[in-house]
Amino acid sequence: MDAKALWQRYQNWLYFHEGLGLYLDVSRMRFDDTFVDSLQPKFDQAFADMVALEKGAIANPDENRMVGHYWLRNPDLAPTPELTQEIAQTLEQIEAFAEKIQTGAIHPPRANRFTDIISIGIGGSALGPQFVAEALSPDFPPLKIHFIDNTDPAGIDRILTQLRNSLASTLVLVISKSGGTPEPRNGMIEVKKAYAGQNLEFSQYAVAITSVDSNLDKIAKAEGWLARFPMYDWVGGRTSEMSTVGLVPAALQGIDIRAILEGAKEMDDATRVADIKNNPAALLALSWYYAGNGKGEKDMVVLPYKDSLLLFSRYLQQLVMESLGKEKDLDGNTVYQGIAVYGNKGSTDQHAYVQQLREGVPNFFATLIEVLEDRQSPSPEIDPGVTSGDYLSGFLQGTRQALYENHRDSITVTIPQVNPRTVGALIALYERAVGLYASLVNINAYHQPGVEAGKKAAAAILDLQKSVIEVLQTEKSPLTLAEIAEKAGATEKIEAIYIILRHLYANQRGVVLHGNLGQPSSLKVSLG
Numbered sequence: 001m002d003a004k005a006l007w008q009r010y011q012n013w014l015y016f017h018e019g020l021g022l023y024l025d026v027s028r029m030r031f032d033d034t035f036v037d038s039l040q041p042k043f044d045q046a047f048a049d050m051v052a053l054e055k056g057a058i059a060n061p062d063e064n065r066m067v068g069h070y071w072l073r074n075p076d077l078a079p080t081p082e083l084t085q086e087i088a089q090t091l092e093q094i095e096a097f098a099e100k101i102q103t104g105a106i107h108p109p110r111a112n113r114f115t116d117i118i119s120i121g122i123g124g125s126a127l128g129p130q131f132v133a134e135a136l137s138p139d140f141p142p143l144k145i146h147f148i149d150n151t152d153p154a155g156i157d158r159i160l161t162q163l164r165n166s167l168a169s170t171l172v173l174v175i176s177k178s179g180g181t182p183e184p185r186n187g188m189i190e191v192k193k194a195y196a197g198q199n200l201e202f203s204q205y206a207v208a209i210t211s212v213d214s215n216l217d218k219i220a221k222a223e224g225w226l227a228r229f230p231m232y233d234w235v236g237g238r239t240s241e242m243s244t245v246g247l248v249p250a251a252l253q254g255i256d257i258r259a260i261l262e263g264a265k266e267m268d269d270a271t272r273v274a275d276i277k278n279n280p281a282a283l284l285a286l287s288w289y290y291a292g293n294g295k296g297e298k299d300m301v302v303l304p305y306k307d308s309l310l311l312f313s314r315y316l317q318q319l320v321m322e323s324l325g326k327e328k329d330l331d332g333n334t335v336y337q338g339i340a341v342y343g344n345k346g347s348t349d350q351h352a353y354v355q356q357l358r359e360g361v362p363n364f365f366a367t368l369i370e371v372l373e374d375r376q377s378p379s380p381e382i383d384p385g386v387t388s389g390d391y392l393s394g395f396l397q398g399t400r401q402a403l404y405e406n407h408r409d410s411i412t413v414t415i416p417q418v419n420p421r422t423v424g425a426l427i428a429l430y431e432r433a434v435g436l437y438a439s440l441v442n443i444n445a446y447h448q449p450g451v452e453a454g455k456k457a458a459a460a461i462l463d464l465q466k467s468v469i470e471v472l473q474t475e476k477s478p479l480t481l482a483e484i485a486e487k488a489g490a491t492e493k494i495e496a497i498y499i500i501l502r503h504l505y506a507n508q509r510g511v512v513l514h515g516n517l518g519q520p521s522s523l524k525v526s527l528g
Contacts, residue, residue: 015283021422025413026283039276042440046282046439046440053067068235069242074268091247108169108170115169117249118173119145119146122184123322125176127149127315128315134308172195172207174187179210179215211230267432271433281433296340298339300316303343304345305393306418308418312343316341320434323446325450370396374388461500468484468500478512479524512528
C-alpha cells in the first residue's frame with residue numbers, strides 16, 4: 001500500500017474519544033472491509049451478549065455467578081437497588097478509612113501515623129494493585145506500598161527485612177475472596193509471626209478484603225482487625241481493580257479513586273456502542289480476531305512507551321490469558337483458544353527484542369501504548385530543538401513503521417497522559433475487548449477451570465508429602481524411593497515423591513538422602 005493510501009486508511013480507521021483524549025489506531029492491522037463485513041453477525045451477537053451480561057445474566061455457569069464489574073463504576077446499572085446502595089456505601093467507607101489512616105485518626109499503637117503498607121494477595125488481587133501503584137502512586141505517597149504476591153519464602157523475607165525497622169508503622173492488607181487460597185493465607189501467617197516477633201498485636205495493623213463470612217472475614221471479625229471490606233462473588237479476580245481489591249490500596253496511597261472509576265465509566269459508555277468502527281473495544285476484538293485467525297495463532301506483544309506503564313503487560317497477561325485460554329467452547333467442543341501476551345517497554349524494547357519482532361518468526365502482533373505528555377514540566381533540549389521525549393516518540397513511530405514494512409501488524413493506543421482517568425479507561429477498554437472477543441470465538445471468559453485444576457494438583461502433592469513423612473516416621477532403616485512409594489500406596493507417583501524428598505533435604509527438614517543424588521533410583525531415604 002502506497003503512502004497516500006496508507007494515510008487514507010489511517011484516517012478511515014482512527015478512533016478518537018474526545019472526553020478521554022484517547023486515540024486507537026488499528027490501520028496497521030491488514031484486514032479489509034470484506035473481512036469486517038464477514039464478522040458483523042458475530043459482533044451483533046457479541047454486543048447482545050454484553051448487554052445481557054450487564055443486566056445480570058449468569059455469565060459463569062460453573063459457579064452460577066453473575067459478572068458485574070461494570071456496576072462498580074456505575075452502581076445504577078446494578079440489578080437491584082440494594083446492590084446499588086451497597087456499592088456506593090462501600091466506596092464511601094473506603095474513602096473515609098483512607099482519610100483516617102492518612103490523618104492519623106487511626107494510627108498504630110507505637111506511632112502517630114502508618115507509613116507503609118504490606119499488601120498480601122495473589123493473581124488479580126496483586127497484579128491490578130501493582131500496576132496501578134506503579135502507574136499512579138505519587139513520588140512521596142502518604143503510605144508506601146509493598147507487595148507479597150507469592151508463597152516464595154525468600155520473597156516474603158525480603159519484604160519483611162526491608163520493613164524490619166518500620167513494622168510498627170506498617171498497615172497490612174490481606175486480600176483473599178475465600179480466605180483459603182494458599183498464597184495469601186501463607187503470607188498472612190508469616191507476616192503475623194513477624195509482628196509477633198516484635199511484640200506487635202497483628203490485629204491492630206490488619207485489614208481484611210474478603211467475601212462476607214469467609215474464613216478470613218471470620219478471623220478478622222473475631223480478632224478485631226482494624227477494618228473489613230467486602231469482595232463480591234460477581235467480581236472475578238482479573239476484573240477486580242475497581243473493587244475494594246484495588247480501590248483500598250490506591251486510596252491509601254493518595255490516588256484519586258473516583259477519577260479511576262470515572263475514566264472506566266466513560267470508557268464503558270464508549271464500548272457499549274453497537275458499531276464496530278465507533279467502539280474501541282470492538283476494534284481491538286476485531287484486530288485480535290484477524291491477527292490470530294480467530295484461533296489465537298499469534299501472540300500479543302504489549303509495548304508501553306512510558307516507564308509508569310511498565311506493568312501493564314503483566315496486568316494484561318492475566319486479564320487476557322486467564323479469560324481467553326480455554327480448552328472447550330460454550331458448546332463443549334475442544335477448541336484450545338487463547339492469546340499469549342508478553343511485553344517490555346519502549347524504548348527498552350528497541351534494544352531487547354524488536355530485532356526478532358521485525359525479522360524473526362512472524363507469530364505476533366504488537367500493541368504500542370503511546371503517552372502524549374512527556375513530563376509535567378518543560379523538557380530541556382538534548383540536541384538542538386530535540387528533547388528526550390522527542391526521541392521516545394521517534395522510537396515508537398520507528399518501531400511501528402519498521403514492523404509494518406516487514407509485514408508485522410500493530411495496534412497503537414494513545415492517551416494524553418498517565419493519570420487516574422486514563423488508567424481507569426485503559427483497564428475498562430481491555431476488559432470489554434476481552435468480553436467481546438470471547439463472544440466472537442464462543443468461549444466463556446469468566447471461569448478458569450485450568451486454574452482450579454492446578455490448585456487441586458498442588459493440594460494432592462502436599463497430601464502425598466504428609467503420607468511420605470508418615471512412612472519414614474514408622475521405619476528405622478533407610479528406604480528406597482520404590483519402597484516409600486509402595487508403603488505410601490503411591491507407586492505411580494514415585495517421581496513426585498523424589499522431588500518432594502529432594503526439596504525437604506535441601507531445606508534441612510529432617511530428611512537424609514543416602515547415595516548418589518544424581519541417580520534417584522540408587523538413593524535410600526531416612527529421617528535424620
